[in-house]
Amino acid sequence: MGIVFFRYFLKKKKSIESTKKRSILAGLVIGFGILFLLFSKKFTSFYNFPVEQIQNQMTGGIKVLYANIYKNNTDYVAIEELIKQENPDLIFFVEFADHHYKHLKDVLETNYPYSNSTIRSQKYVGNMVFSKKEINNRADNFPQGAWRYGYFSVMYDNQPIYFYLVHASSPSNPKFFHMRNVQIETFFKDFDLHKEVHRERNDKVVVIGDFNTSPWSIFYWKFAEGFNREFVNITRSLPILFTRKSVGFPLFWSHIDHIFANKLVFIKELQVINIPGSDHKGFSFWIK
Known part of the structure; x- marks a missing residue:
């Protein structure tokens, strides 16, 4: 009799725990639904934005x-297939590590003779560019924090296109939150300096990367306003966009990867693509 009661008690306990889990999950889904409705106006005003730089007929x-390839990503074969399928002229990777290069070395060395990297952090290369075209490196010779930015130019049609590849720190704790904000402030100080020192007024400039800030944050708008309306976030042309999912909480998605371009740049066929093994989505596009 005692054994029967004990089994009944265990089943009852499991049933209660299961009900609690379902209730919590339902509450989270409802909560996210309410938040989505509250922010729907902001969504609709941010996306489907008329971006003049999008010229799909060019x-x-x-x-x-x-x-953002993700530092612990080991899906090497699928990444190699993605590179072959997309066949880009320029590859921009952030969170690129030595083990990635070891396994992707053959396809990269065979097809991309030029490269550009940021100063290494203690663990990772950080930002990495592979190119079929010659790269004019602009900013590897100055001290920089881990995952800040790379700066280089590529010639097209006898004109340089200047690129910044940015990866600000993830604000996962107060220390990194402060670090990200300092990196963004430093970026704009350098950006203004570069503009004054060696760029012409009619030069084409693109700022792309993982900024670790979303359009629903005041820090995003501080960053966007730092361009003094000379640049537009090309991703605003999309109907909606989430580029990063939380590894620990897959229901949580955010839009933290962006493409800013000045008004002299033209872009076509902007696509959001799945990156095998990564917690981020990526982009492919044509630029001139």
Whole structure:
């Protein structure tokens, strides 16, 4: 009799725990639904934005593949297949590590003779560019924090296109939150300096990367306003966009990867693509 009662008690306990879990999950889904409704107006005003730089009828250009590859990503075969399928002229990777290069070395060395990297952090290379075209490195010779930015130019149609590849720190704790904000402030100080020192007024400039700030944050708008309306976030042309999912909480998605371009740049065929093994989505597009 005692054994029967004990089994009944265990089943009852499991049933209660299961009900609690379902209730919590339902509450979270409802909560996210309410938040979505509250922010729906902001969504609709941010996305489907008329971006003049999107010119899908243009001919020629340079094809770009961008991705936060994720530092612990070991899906090497699928990443190699993605590179072959997209066949870009420029590859922009952030969170690129030595083990990635070891396994992707053959396809990269065979097809991309030029490269550009940021100063290494203690653990990872950080930002990495592979190119079919010659790269003019602009900013590897100055001290920089881990995952800040790379700066380089590529010639197209006898004109340089200047690129910044950014990866600000993830604000996962107060220390990194402060670090990200300092990195963004430093970026704009350098950006203004570069503009004054060696760029012409009619030069084409693109700022792309993982900024670790979303359009629903005041820090995003501080960053966007730092361009003094000279640049537009090209991703605003999309109907909606989430580029990063939380590994520990897959229901949580955010839009933290962005493409800012000045009004002299033209882009076509902007696509959001799945990056095998990564917690981020990437972009592919043509630029001229």
